[in-house]
Amino acid sequence: MDKQVQETQSPQAFDMWGLTPLQILLFALADDEFILGYRNSEWTGIAPILEEDVAFSSMSQDEIGHARLYYELLQELTGTMADKLAYSRKPNEYLCCRLVEHRKLDWAHAIARQFLYDTADHVRLEALTHSKYEPLANATQKIIREEKYHLMHGDMWLTRLAKLSTDSRARLEGALVVLWPDALGIFEPLPGEEQLIADGVLPGTMSDMCTDWLGQITPYFYNLELPFPATLDERTGLYIPTVEPVYGGRRGQHTGEFTELWKEMTSVYRLDPEAVW
Amino acid sequence: MRVAQKITEDSVREALLEVMDPEIPSLSIVDLGVVGNVAVSSDAIEVELMPTFVGCPALEIMKDSVKERLHALAPDHEAHVRVTMTEPWTTDRISEKGRQILKSSGFAPPPTTAMPARANLIQLMPVAECPYCGSRKTVMENAFGPTLCRAIYYCANCRQPFEQFKQV
Numbered sequence: 001m002d003k004q005v006q007e008t009q010s011p012q013a014f015d016m017w018g019l020t021p022l023q024i025l026l027f028a029l030a031d032d033e034f035i036l037g038y039r040n041s042e043w044t045g046i047a048p049i050l051e052e053d054v055a056f057s058s059m060s061q062d063e064i065g066h067a068r069l070y071y072e073l074l075q076e077l078t079g080t081m082a083d084k085l086a087y088s089r090k091p092n093e094y095l096c097c098r099l100v101e102h103r104k105l106d107w108a109h110a111i112a113r114q115f116l117y118d119t120a121d122h123v124r125l126e127a128l129t130h131s132k133y134e135p136l137a138n139a140t141q142k143i144i145r146e147e148k149y150h151l152m153h154g155d156m157w158l159t160r161l162a163k164l165s166t167d168s169r170a171r172l173e174g175a176l177v178v179l180w181p182d183a184l185g186i187f188e189p190l191p192g193e194e195q196l197i198a199d200g201v202l203p204g205t206m207s208d209m210c211t212d213w214l215g216q217i218t219p220y221f222y223n224l225e226l227p228f229p230a231t232l233d234e235r236t237g238l239y240i241p242t243v244e245p246v247y248g249g250r251r252g253q254h255t256g257e258f259t260e261l262w263k264e265m266t267s268v269y270r271l272d273p274e275a276v277w
Numbered sequence: 278m279r280v281a282q283k284i285t286e287d288s289v290r291e292a293l294l295e296v297m298d299p300e301i302p303s304l305s306i307v308d309l310g311v312v313g314n315v316a317v318s319s320d321a322i323e324v325e326l327m328p329t330f331v332g333c334p335a336l337e338i339m340k341d342s343v344k345e346r347l348h349a350l351a352p353d354h355e356a357h358v359r360v361t362m363t364e365p366w367t368t369d370r371i372s373e374k375g376r377q378i379l380k381s382s383g384f385a386p387p388p389t390t391a392m393p394a395r396a397n398l399i400q401l402m403p404v405a406e407c408p409y410c411g412s413r414k415t416v417m418e419n420a421f422g423p424t425l426c427r428a429i430y431y432c433a434n435c436r437q438p439f440e441q442f443k444q445v
Contacts, residue, residue, distance in 0.1 A: 054422065057421075065332020068331075142366075152401070152402065
């Protein structure tokens, strides 16, 4: 993984437009973890309690680590160094979903996003452990073992906020209503998805994973009587979303919040792309 | 005159017993199970390291320490240290001696049985045994601790907080 890779690109340019479907998938995975890692680090030092300062900082560290692993897989495929892939692209060349872009709001919003993302990511990771692209199957088998602690943390807080007080519950419900369309956008179909399925890289469509996810998280939302915008199709036994998903992230279309984050996180790289620690 | 020892896989593993985990300095990387395949040729040694957690910042330090130790062991050999994730590191790779060292250093060793799960999705932390008094009257305070691989617990019996090496 850490072997020296020949630089085949100029320092400034990385051509996003000639990406293969596999590279698009890897960028989507890497960018989701990378951007969420940045966003979660916004709680470092100011979370409501010390334990959560540690928890959000640790999850952020995990996410950036996972992003690096995906970028290293891309490094093997493209010959461009992982750091450059992470920092040298223009905002419209990032393929993260909209859910991970939002800046820190209140605690309920942070917990709602984390729970929605982690449960969806779990379904996606589980599918990818069966990928016929072996480096990705290996990476996801490693990552899924670590993510279980994120799920455990999200489960604890979702329950706590739902039951603690009318205020915490109202804030949680409000955050969920706002976030649901973005959460469904995690499973936006990828450009070139048919090819990935034909090659066995992707064991199922994003749409199938979304259905699987909705089925898996129903019990939590029903038990806690939280907003769950999906209905059961009696004929198929599958859940169908009742709100419109927000798509665009996988095609490089992002919010103003993302552009602000991009400016900040790439500022050092843009000053001096060759700088080292 | 010092007679050059023949370098073998065993002598490399033995030398690596002196390379400690920077985050738990009483535990060697061999007992931690981080050392994977070791290959020795007439002029080179290749050691594979299996990272505990993907985002673990100690990995770079481990790589440098391994290189340094290999160089001291066999100055005539080239030392290659490679990180591999082909087979994931799991807590089952921690040796029995490693588990004892963890315990005597104030850490509950990771559980060896599968974690209970709720609805296939959320796994639950198993009960941890207090490394100080052995009581199982303990509660998890935080699934995240001072490093990625450690969770924080509290013992209701001896009223001592302690850390558990997380199972992965």
